[in-house]
Amino acid sequence: MKMQDKEESDEEELDEEEYEVKDSDKEESDEEELDEEEYEVEDSDKEESDEEESDEEEYEVEDSDKEESDEEESDEEEKLVFPHFVLHTKKSKLHIQFHINSKRIQQKVDQVQNELVSADLRFYEFLQSTSTLHVTMLAVNYFEEYGLTRIIYALHYSVKLIRKHYKVQNFQITFDGLSSFNENYNKILYAAVSQKDDSLQKLLDIKYILQHIFVAVGIHVLYNDKEFNPHMTIINIKEPSISDLELVEIWKSTFRSRPCYFGKEKISGFELSVKEYGEYQKILYVPL
Incomplete structure (x- = not known):
């Protein structure tokens, strides 16, 4: 009888250990999924940041081109002087x-x-x-x-x-x-x-x-x-x-x-x- 109780106790301990292992695996899996989600979020944020920087660079280039164009047009206007000569x-x-x-x-x-x-x-x-x-x-x-x-x-x-x-x-x-x-x-x-x-x-x-x-x-x-x-x-x-x-x-x-x-x-x-x-x-x- 004692022997049987011991075996049942051993089996319960084994079940608890397996349950803890499973829980541990689940927590690790959850942590990995969370890490992956965070990584994806970071990647997404990085891509959005890169896109924003790219947009800003394009905007700056366009602004620069516009300023150069405006300067050239201004130069042309300055060159085309019409004197008040009679x-x-x-x-x-x-x-x-x-x-x-x-x-x-x-x-x-x-x-x-x-x-x-x-x-x-x-x-x-x-x-x-x-x-x-x-x-x-x-x-x-x-x-x-x-x-x-x-x-x-x-x-x-x-x-x-x-x-x-x-x-x-x-x-x-x-x-x-x-x-x-x-x-x-x-x-x-x-x-x-x-x-x-x-x-x-x-x-x-x-x-x-x-x-x-x-x-x-x-x-x-x-x-x-x-x-x-x-x-x-x-x-x-x-x-x-x-x-x-x-x-x-x-x-x-x-x-x-x-x-x-x-x-x-x-x-x-x-x-x-x-x-x-x-x-x-x-x-x-x-x-x-």
């Missing part, structure tokens, strides 16, 4: 030119002019002021019925293309000689653009861009049929008399066989101007 004629000849700001070139021109005035005082009245030295790139007709808007737009767009064409290259032009125009109505002594580097070709390219755009928008370009010879005028004898022609012979004999290096000019921009009352009046300046 032309006093129904038809005028306008010039697109760049000015000579190099002190070295101005000093060299002054030196040449002084030498000519020393040779003959009559040169004095034909001197080009060193403060207004320039190179004319294009001459166009202005008609009152068209207004200035089309011309100003053409200049802005041309300068934009010139920048794009040369990219980061500088716009240096070398002047390294003296030459002259000997037309019946005009005698001009000028500083010549160098053909030893790319200076002349650069100006020919710029002239082509300007001419192409102005013609494309319906603006009448003058001297289209003439060969383009970019130059910086030093002496300009207009409608010369017989005595004035003697001055031409003087400058020829003085500088014919002498090298004359003036220096380099960096083009900083182009000016639209009109000659009124004997002087050039600036209408608009567009920087490069």
